Amino acid sequence: MKIKVCGITRKEDLQRLVEYQVHYAGLIFYEKSPRFAAPKIDGRTVREIAGIKKVGVFVNALLEQVQRTILDYGLDMVQLHGDETPAFCAAIREQVQVIKAFRLGEDVNWSALLAAYIPVTDYFLFDTEAGKAYGGTGKRFNWELLQTYPYTHPFYLSGGIGLDETPELLELQLPALFAVDVNSRFEDRPGVKNMEKVRLFTDQIQSTYLK
Numbered sequence: 001m002k003i004k005v006c007g008i009t010r011k012e013d014l015q016r017l018v019e020y021q022v023h024y025a026g027l028i029f030y031e032k033s034p035r036f037a038a039p040k041i042d043g044r045t046v047r048e049i050a051g052i053k054k055v056g057v058f059v060n061a062l063l064e065q066v067q068r069t070i071l072d073y074g075l076d077m078v079q080l081h082g083d084e085t086p087a088f089c090a091a092i093r094e095q096v097q098v099i100k101a102f103r104l105g106e107d108v109n110w111s112a113l114l115a116a117y118i119p120v121t122d123y124f125l126f127d128t129e130a131g132k133a134y135g136g137t138g139k140r141f142n143w144e145l146l147q148t149y150p151y152t153h154p155f156y157l158s159g160g161i162g163l164d165e166t167p168e169l170l171e172l173q174l175p176a177l178f179a180v181d182v183n184s185r186f187e188d189r190p191g192v193k194n195m196e197k198v199r200l201f202t203d204q205i206q207s208t209y210l211k
């Protein structure tokens with residue numbers, strides 16, 4: 001299982017993720033997020049750090065803004081966390097791989113939600129529906145829903161995952177589960193990661209799954 005740590009705003013945290021062999025670092029380019037990366041870490045700093053895939057997270061951004069940020073920050077992937085259309089995903093996918101995020105609650109109609117996005121994305125990400133918030137809420141959704149996921153299209157599991165969830169996470173038998181995405185449960189404050197918690201988590205995941 002791959003690991004993504006989202007909400008990175010500091011060079012030192014990004015460097016530590018490389019050291020811990022985390023696969024993906026998420027940088028949030030949504031100005032209403034307390035983890036908005038742009039004012040805190042610049043493109044050159046991010047581009048110069050190798051050894052980890054950088055994922056830019058956007059919420060209903062303009063195509064040109066996403067395209068410009070991909071180049072400025074050397075993004076490997078884009079995660080679309082708002083109400084982006086399949087056509088928008090397809091346009092971004094001409095440049096980099098695309099993760100489309102969906103927020104889940106108690107129930108889901110998988111085909112109505114996802115079918116149109118399968119041909120235009122590389123991965124899905126399932127996060128938690130929590131009022132008007134787009135992400136980073138620290139809340140879990142009903143993981144039982146995942147037992148009914150009907151596709152082979154790979155997905156990231158997200159939403160409220162902390163160290164307490166690791167045993168349950170490691171027991172999940174879901175063939176399409178590709179990666180786990182963590183964020184606010186590994187912070188001292190928004191945008192400042194608690195790297196000791198990240199290290200414990202990566203050790204637990206990596207000792208179970210072959211990297």
Ligand SMILES: O=C(O)c1ccccc1NCC(=O)[C@H](O)[C@H](O)COP(=O)(O)O
Pocket residue numbers: 006007026028030033034035057059081127134135136137138139158159160161181182183184185
């Ligand atoms: O984290 C944010 O502030 C955020 C704001 C707006 C859109 C997306 C955002 N985060 C995206 C992520 O991929 C988070 O890791 C995901 O929502 C899970 O967060 P958490 O429940 O805190 O683990």
